[in-house]
Amino acid sequence: MTKRFGLRGIIVFITLCLFSFSSFSQIKEIQIEFIGNCGLHMTDGTTNFYIDFPYKSGAFNYMEFENAELDSIKDNSIFIFTHKHSDHYSKKNLKKVLKEKKGQTYGPWNIAELEQLGETVPDFSIKAFKTEHKVFGISFKHYSYLINWHGKKIYLSGDTGKTETIGKISDIDWAFIPYWLYKNAKDQNVLIDAKMVGIYHLYPVEVAPAEQIFQNSEDHYPLTKQGERISIKIE
Ligand SMILES: [Zn+2]
Numbered sequence: 001m002t003k004r005f006g007l008r009g010i011i012v013f014i015t016l017c018l019f020s021f022s023s024f025s026q027i028k029e030i031q032i033e034f035i036g037n038c039g040l041h042m043t044d045g046t047t048n049f050y051i052d053f054p055y056k057s058g059a060f061n062y063m064e065f066e067n068a069e070l071d072s073i074k075d076n077s078i079f080i081f082t083h084k085h086s087d088h089y090s091k092k093n094l095k096k097v098l099k100e101k102k103g104q105t106y107g108p109w110n111i112a113e114l115e116q117l118g119e120t121v122p123d124f125s126i127k128a129f130k131t132e133h134k135v136f137g138i139s140f141k142h143y144s145y146l147i148n149w150h151g152k153k154i155y156l157s158g159d160t161g162k163t164e165t166i167g168k169i170s171d172i173d174w175a176f177i178p179y180w181l182y183k184n185a186k187d188q189n190v191l192i193d194a195k196m197v198g199i200y201h202l203y204p205v206e207v208a209p210a211e212q213i214f215q216n217s218e219d220h221y222p223l224t225k226q227g228e229r230i231s232i233k234i235e
Pocket of ligand 1: 083159
């Protein structure tokens, strides 16, 4: 090689190697890991978001997770919660994680600050929608979120069963909604304008039926396997 290309050839070769290495290390996708319930870990390789996680493992008989899941949380992450029910939020687990790994926490209690995250996270904005979540007639403070990250629109419904908010949003790339919102939208003929709809927050006994229902769907995907990853390519 030295003989054929000379010193300049070697330098060009090394430069190309470095260039391809650096472009390789830059992730061209948003990776979303399904942790359980509405719990998601979203990363572009630089910023780490945890949505509705950590919650209380097994709360209300919903999905459990191993302690290792808490240990694997990245340092200085941004935690965003739709509401404070224990299948979405655990004060105890969050306190432990923040003590060890630092990070920022957002939810219904500091929406104004949350909506300013775009000032510090590159190529990112988030809009919060106050959405209804009633259990036994009691209303809980609850928000759904629309994230725009690297030009991709990700909608996080949380627990709401109301279709009016999601029904007004156009051109979503990935919408994460619980089965009951999917069902309500279908019954009310409300179009969910999303390229992909992830059905999350399934009871363990609902996992097999959901896989059955959506087995031939190209744009509805039931989140049934904890730890599975979704990739959204960034152009
Ligand atoms: Zn709830």
